[in-house]
Amino acid sequence: MIMEIFKIIEPTVAKVPVVISVPHAGTFIPEDIRSKMDPGISDQLDDTDWFIDKLYSFAGELGITIIVANYSRWVVDLNRDPGNQPLYNDGRVITDVVTITDFNGNKIYNDDHLPNEEEVSRRVELYHKPYQEKLAELLNETRKEFGKVLLFDAHSIRKSVPGIRSEDFPDLILGDNDETSAHPELVRTAVNSLQNKGYGFSHNYPFKGGFITRNFGNPSENIHALQLEMCKTNYMDSSEMIYDNGNAERIQKVLNETLVSLIETINKI
DSSP, X not given: OOOOSEEEEOOSSSOOSEEEEEOSOOOBOOHHHHTTBOHHHHTTOTTOOTTHHHHTGGGGGGTOEEEEEOBOTTTOOTTSOTTOOOSOOXXXXXXXXXXXXXXXXXXXXXXXXXXXXXXXHHHIIIIIHHHHHHHHHHHHHHHHHHSOEEEEXXXXXXXXOTTTOSSOOOSEEXXXXXXXXXXXHHHHHHHHHHTTSSSOEEESSSOOOOHHHHHHOBGGGTEEEEEEEEBGGGTBOTTSSSBOHHHHHHHHHHHXXXXXXXXXXHHHO
8 A cells, every 4th residue: 555645734714924844643553663663552553643634634724734744653753863863862762763762762663573774765755855855845936935934843642751751741852953953033933932821931941943845944044943842631531542622722822822923923023
């Protein structure tokens, strides 16, 4: 079976200079890769950003273009450096562009198999590169049309991941690579829109943006990038496996207000 690398969701109203990237909601794993994985792990896909594309589906009504990955991050991680330069050096579990463990260090593959360098290169070429190229195309086309563009990289994570840190995560974590990946006014707008809304909020800690934010965010070239990490409990039930409409609607109000404010801000800078 062949699956498209990504899907593009076009806006339903006049386009605005914002692109949302959803790199970790995909669940497809080719059978030749899945067959080498531990079924007890691969049947769960625990590090998936479940339903983030569904959560942000309202964004098309704001004029925002969305790109969503179809492949699981356990095939290739689109938010990691293809050359495996680590994002952090603080002792947390660091997963590679082709990871062999989940966030808590549990092995994904059967004991007799580990992806070798050739296999890693193959996956980067087949799955990582096309997503990055399409995202770059969307950003450049939008910048050409509007003179500027904001990339909003959308993520979610379990409330508790001991492999990354012992404490629970804040509900909402805004990342902008220490305020270097976006114009200060966009950063200010995002912070003001997300904090004090009934959700715990943190800025650049413990996440400050992954490869996508750091690679594409270049304010001097009028390409701005923000990453929003959020706890799955914001929009799922307590099991963090089932979409909860009530929770989702509450956080969608905050997300909608944030994106509307960011559109207004980028149109002014």
